[in-house]
Amino acid sequence: MLTRFLLLGLDKRAGVLLTVLAVLAVAVPVMALAVPPDSPFHLPMHSVSLLGKYLSFALLALALDLVWGYCGILSLGHAAFFTLGGYAMGMYLMRQIGPRGVYGHPELPDFMVFLNWKELPWYWQGFDQFWFAALMVLAVPGLLAFAFGWFAFRSRVTGVYLSIITQAMTFALLLAFFRNDMGFGGNNGLTDFKEILGYDIQAPATRVGLFVATVAALAAGYMVASSLVASKLGKVLVAVRDAESRVRFLGYSVERYKLFVWTLSACMAGVAGALYVPQVGIINPSEFAPAASIEAVIWVAVGGRGTLAGAVLGAVLVNYGKTYFTAALPELWLFALGGLFVLVTLFLPKGILGLAADRFRKREPAAAVPAAASKGA
Amino acid sequence: MSAENTLLYVDGVSVSFDGFRALNSLSLIIGPGEMRAIIGPNGAGKTTMMDVITGKTRPNTGTILFEGGTDLTRMDEAAIANLGIGRKFQRPTVFENHTVWDNLELALKNPRKTWSALAYGMNPKDRARIEEILDITRLSPRRERLAGSLSHGEKQWLEIGMLLAQDPKLLLVDEPVAGMTDAETEQTAHLLKTIAGTRSVIVVEHDMVFVRELGVKVTVLHEGSVLAEGSLDSVSANRQVIDVYLGR
Numbered sequence: 167m168l169t170r171f172l173l174l175g176l177d178k179r180a181g182v183l184l185t186v187l188a189v190l191a192v193a194v195p196v197m198a199l200a201v202p203p204d205s206p207f208h209l210p211m212h213s214v215s216l217l218g219k220y221l222s223f224a225l226l227a228l229a230l231d232l233v234w235g236y237c238g239i240l241s242l243g244h245a246a247f248f249t250l251g252g253y254a255m256g257m258y259l260m261r262q263i264g265p266r267g268v269y270g271h272p273e274l275p276d277f278m279v280f281l282n283w284k285e286l287p288w289y290w291q292g293f294d295q296f297w298f299a300a301l302m303v304l305a306v307p308g309l310l311a312f313a314f315g316w317f318a319f320r321s322r323v324t325g326v327y328l329s330i331i332t333q334a335m336t337f338a339l340l341l342a343f344f345r346n347d348m349g350f351g352g353n354n355g356l357t358d359f360k361e362i363l364g365y366d367i368q369a370p371a372t373r374v375g376l377f378v379a380t381v382a383a384l385a386a387g388y389m390v391a392s393s394l395v396a397s398k399l400g401k402v403l404v405a406v407r408d409a410e411s412r413v414r415f416l417g418y419s420v421e422r423y424k425l426f427v428w429t430l431s432a433c434m435a436g437v438a439g440a441l442y443v444p445q446v447g448i449i450n451p452s453e454f455a456p457a458a459s460i461e462a463v464i465w466v467a468v469g470g471r472g473t474l475a476g477a478v479l480g481a482v483l484v485n486y487g488k489t490y491f492t493a494a495l496p497e498l499w500l501f502a503l504g505g506l507f508v509l510v511t512l513f514l515p516k517g518i519l520g521l522a523a524d525r526f527r528k529r530e531p532a533a534a535v536p537a538a539a540s541k542g543a
Numbered sequence: 544m545s546a547e548n549t550l551l552y553v554d555g556v557s558v559s560f561d562g563f564r565a566l567n568s569l570s571l572i573i574g575p576g577e578m579r580a581i582i583g584p585n586g587a588g589k590t591t592m593m594d595v596i597t598g599k600t601r602p603n604t605g606t607i608l609f610e611g612g613t614d615l616t617r618m619d620e621a622a623i624a625n626l627g628i629g630r631k632f633q634r635p636t637v638f639e640n641h642t643v644w645d646n647l648e649l650a651l652k653n654p655r656k657t658w659s660a661l662a663y664g665m666n667p668k669d670r671a672r673i674e675e676i677l678d679i680t681r682l683s684p685r686r687e688r689l690a691g692s693l694s695h696g697e698k699q700w701l702e703i704g705m706l707l708a709q710d711p712k713l714l715l716v717d718e719p720v721a722g723m724t725d726a727e728t729e730q731t732a733h734l735l736k737t738i739a740g741t742r743s744v745i746v747v748e749h750d751m752v753f754v755r756e757l758g759v760k761v762t763v764l765h766e767g768s769v770l771a772e773g774s775l776d777s778v779s780a781n782r783q784v785i786d787v788y789l790g791r
């Protein structure tokens with residue numbers, strides 16, 4: 167059954183994207199580790215981590231597109247799930263520091279020593295184990311999303327109101343995590359990581375390994391998402407997006423479908439956050455900022471809402487632009503981002519991929535509805 | 544009145560919107576296999592009646608029983624639909640970004656749980672059933688078109704086809720021929736009679752030619768309650784009915 171399910175998602179676009187990812191997974195390690203530094207093909211280490219960061223954002227965009235593009239739930243709080251996953255990973259990395267912190271305490275992270283705490287709070291227990299942290303990367307965002315969705319969807323909160331409460335959720339988390347007595351390092355967050363799974367986190371091979379892990383996670387996330395949207399469940403989601411009440415009168419419990427995809431999406435975002443943190447070396451509450459979630463929406467809109475590959479493309483392109491702009495013209499970045507959003511909304515409602523698909527269709531009028539070809543016969 | 548041997552039993556149902564009584568102690572009984580036409584001027588409460596039966600609107604007072612025992616006033620839309628009550632809206636609502644085929648696949652009577660949908664694979668039985676419905680609704684050549692690209696009449700038929708796919712015991716059809724040409728109207732009347740079969744059907748319609756074509760018992764609604772009931776000829780002769788509706 168699982169194989170059949172995954173085969174559903176293997177269309178042409180998936181083929182292209184997976185090929186690109188496979189090439190990256192081979193080329194980047196070779197260019198970073200094997201090619202000598204004086205060669206023009208050498209990839210400096212900071213570029214590897216930068217690429218890894220883009221791809222973890224791409225996974226977040228994919229998660230967001232699943233709920234927004236396919237089910238019509240415009241989340242303005244998805245960065246919250248991403249950041250919670252990041253914190254779970256950050257807590258693991260903090261526990262790996264052991265006695266190597268500035269204060270040299272055998273167990274407590276520096277910020278706790280600084281706060282005069284005597285022992286580890288209960289919710290930090292277990293995070294010295296990677297498997298436990300990995301579980302929490304999924305469970306914490308997943309459970310929060312489940313609880314949030316349970317109340318929101320059952321009370322039939324939709325549209326703008328739902329978007330506003332997702333924004334309120336991430337804002338509440340922002341305020342909470344800023345507080346020192348929450349035990350997550352306050353506004354400094356978690357940083358100064360040393361090791362992951364026993365490997366030096368600064369070592370080139372580790373950083374390349376983290377990059378490859380991100381590529382693999384993105385590929386897996388893409389396969390899951392693309393199989394999901396091709397399944398009957400995916401068709402129900404699109405139907406909910408376009409005519410929610412009609413779906414109810416067909417006997418589908420809309421709440422349950424929303425809750426399922428919402429929770430799954432939060433888990434994916436959590437994984438993205440967990441891959442992001444070791445590559446950028448820090449996680450702090452600013453990642454909960456409402457603007458972070460809005461940026462993610464812009465990535466998806468630019469790439470093409472409702473096209474999974476578009477979400478990936480949008481995240482990478484916009485973040486590449488951000489890196490470029492914030493170095494060259496830092497004060498202009500926010501205007502550029504806002505302007506981009508307005509332009510895309512007005513002139514490219516289906517995003518870059520939507521435009522490309524329209525062009526393609528015009529050239530080949532015979533293949534009017536390619537997606538439907540396999541279903542009838 | 545007794546709910547025994549009825550498919551749908553509506554008794555003393557009232558609905559108010561901000562003090563305005565859209566339904567006023569409405570009572571109605573539909574037997575198993577019966578087809579009933581409901582007529583009445585605009586604002587008589589016909590659509591609201593369908594809303595309370597299908598769980599979209601909660602009645603303020605009154606009883607609605609399905610198959611003599613199940614209380615519909617406590618259930619949500621999905622649960623009521625799963626009992627076997629299907630509904631066609633006044634404005635055709637199909638899933639515009641899905642193909643005709645996929646619209647029918649979604650409507651097809653199959654388990655509605657999330658996991659069932661995830662694990663679902665098209666099988667020969669379902670395929671045959673969809674083919675059959677495509678034939679009945681004359682949409683076979685359109686199967687791979689997006690529903691959004693269909694003409695108004697074709698959307699109406701697709702929606703009727705989706706009802707068929709749902710295989711309900713009771714079908715509620717709201718103004719199926721509004722905006723249709725005469726030829727389409729006649730086809731639709733024929734289509735409805737074909738699919739009625741052993742099911743019960745409630746059809747709301749303004750179009751008298753269409754109601755005559757159906758040739759079934761007629762209930763006249765006015766200001767949220769039943770004004771008259773009987774054959775089309777007998778209600779047409781009713782003084783009150785002429786005053787509020789037909790005379791205008």
Ligand SMILES: Nc1ncnc2c1ncn2[C@@H]1O[C@H](COP(=O)(O)OP(=O)(O)O)[C@@H](O)[C@H]1O
Pocket residue numbers: 560564565583584585586587588589590591592
């Ligand atoms: N949700 C609502 N809120 C307020 N008034 C409503 C609502 N739904 C229907 N009504 C009113 O109830 C009356 C009956 O409407 P409706 O059932 O749509 O009539 P019909 O379908 O017979 O034309 C109308 O006067 C309408 O304005």
Ligand SMILES: [Mg+2]
Pocket residue numbers: 589590591633
């Ligand atoms: Mg009406």
